[in-house]
Amino acid sequence: ALASDAEIADFTRAVGQVCRIAGVPADGYRLIANAGRNGVQEVPHLHVHVLGGRALGRMLPPAG
Numbered sequence: 637a638l639a640s641d642a643e644i645a646d647f648t649r650a651v652g653q654v655c656r657i658a659g660v661p662a663d664g665y666r667l668i669a670n671a672g673r674n675g676v677q678e679v680p681h682l683h684v685h686v687l688g689g690r691a692l693g694r695m696l697p698p699a700g
Contacts, residue, residue, distance in 0.1 A: 639682070651684055660688045666695075 639647070655665060665688030670677055 647682065651686070655686060655688070658686075660686060664688065664692075666692050 651667065656662075665686055668685045668687065669675075669682065671682070672680070
């Protein structure tokens with residue numbers, strides 16, 4: 637079953653709270669979520685990886 641809009645918003649809010657509690661620097665972090673078969677998930681579920689603590693750079697090169 638798909639998560640409702642409210643569940644997705646609550647999950648995202650909870651991730652922010654965990655980041656604050658864990659001391660992830662407030663100057664920014666990146667969340668990465670892998671989903672589905674092409675995201676190499678054998679068991680469908682939602683989780684995120686939190687990357688932070690340093691400048692991460694662009695995900696994609698600038699357009700142009």
